[in-house]
Amino acid sequence: MNIKKILVFLFVLSVLGCKNEKSTTNDRLNVVTTTTMITDLVKNVGGDMIEVQGLMGAGVDPHLYKASAGDVTKLSRADIIFYNGLHLEGKLVEVFEKMGSATKTQVALGERLDKSTLIGSDYFASNYDPHVWFNIQYFKQFVDAVVEVLSTNDPKNRERYAANANAYLKQLDALESEIKGVIETLPKEKRILVTAHDAFNYFGKSYDFNVVGLQGLSTATEAGVKDVQRLSQFIIDNNVKAIFIESSVPRRTIEALEAAVKAKDHEVVIGGSLYSDALGDAGTEEGTYIGMFRYNVHTIVNSLK
Incomplete structure (x- = not known):
């Protein structure tokens, strides 16, 4: 058994x-x-x-x-x-x-x-x-x-x-x-959110972001070499300045994407770690839904400006 x-x-x-x-x-x-x-x-x-x-x-x-x-x-x-x-x-x-x-x-x-x-x-x-x-x-x-x-x-x-x-x-x-006011400071052409997996589609739909995830909607599916190459070209074509890891997803996938972009002589940085499928540590601001949302929005906007 x-x-x-x-x-x-x-x-x-x-x-x-x-x-x-x-x-x-x-x-x-x-x-x-x-x-x-x-x-x-x-x-x-x-x-x-x-x-x-x-x-x-x-x-x-x-x-x-x-x-x-x-x-x-x-x-x-x-x-x-x-x-x-x-x-x-x-x-x-x-x-x-x-x-x-x-x-x-x-x-x-x-x-x-x-x-x-x-x-x-x-x-x-x-x-x-x-x-x-x-x-x-x-x-x-x-x-x-x-x-x-x-x-x-x-x-x-x-x-x-x-x-x-x-x-x-x-x-x-x-x-x-509050977050609508923060997002309004980011020009629409810069609202491209590249993350480890597609956890942010509802966020994108609500606030006019183009959301692209390396692993799709479920972390149960691993990103392959073709996925990394495809997304790295997308980042170059759209002049994306920052990409994001997620607190509940191993960072190696985004680090591989960062390396693939830089190998093509384009500069991209990891803009920070976002909370996607889980909140932050208990007792912290990010350990609450409101604090998590506020942190994510500020991290995204500040990194993509």
């Missing part, structure tokens, strides 16, 4: 043995989240009325993430599970499917969005680009969904969830106004 089957087997046992067991002794909802962006959102809405356990930390790639035995236990004991969906957490899908009969609430936030507005993708079974948090309007819809689910499961705190959400939505409004 391979490791994957063992984990699934352990999961089933844990669900059967613990599905009515809570990890805390108080009356607070026990909530488990997957990505760091969703964890930050849920904490902002839930405050001290809920217990939140995030599976993924800073720098973790959700495309490749596999549940540990400890994760399986957390999931089995959760009252509510919030995750992105749209096949972002591809390696967790089987675990979620096995939980179908468990008496708990699973919420794939991305699946609640209007699919007709999403960007298509040939890389994911859902046929949609799952990196929807880079559209702040979508993230606001995530907030609304979290409020609805928490209020349904904990109606006595409904008003407090709504108040927290309203305060957070005002912060998101302020963020969007």
Whole structure:
């Protein structure tokens, strides 16, 4: 029996043995989240009325993430599970499917969005680009969904969830106004964003950037020599001054691209590291969704000017 089957087997046992067991002794909802962006959102809405356990930390790639035995236990004991969906957490899908009969609430936030507005993708079974948090309007819809689910499961705190959400939505409004002002300082002809993989398409669509990723939408696909050569020529043809690594993707792919461009006697620099599929370290500004977005925009604009 391979490791994957063992984990699934352990999961089933844990669900059967613990599905009515809570990890805390108080009356607070026990909530488990997957990505760091969703964890930050849920904490902002839930405050001290809920217990939140995030599976993924800073720098973790959700495309490749596999549940540990400890994760399986957390999931089995959760009252509510919030995750992105749209096949972002591809390696967790089987675990979620096995939980179908468990008496708990699973919420794939991305699946609640209007699919007709999403960007298509040939890389994911859902046929949609799952990196929807880079559209702040979508993230606001995530907030609304979290409020609805928490209020349904904990109606006595409904008003407090709504108040927290309203305060957070005002912060998101302020963020969007701020970053639009920063981006307006960058001429449109310089808005070419070259990164390790296509995590920024929703960002590009929202703020008029031409986004080009070396690895496509999923980090599960490795960039080949032809990809590097093709993109290096694109950089030269469009006189791109800076390219960007990502905190959750090995930097070697962008370093190879930088070397390929310089080998053709064109100067390009690595403009910095962007946060794409994960936030920064907990306790830092970049460890929050708002701080991450602000940092990314300033890094991109300052490097491409």
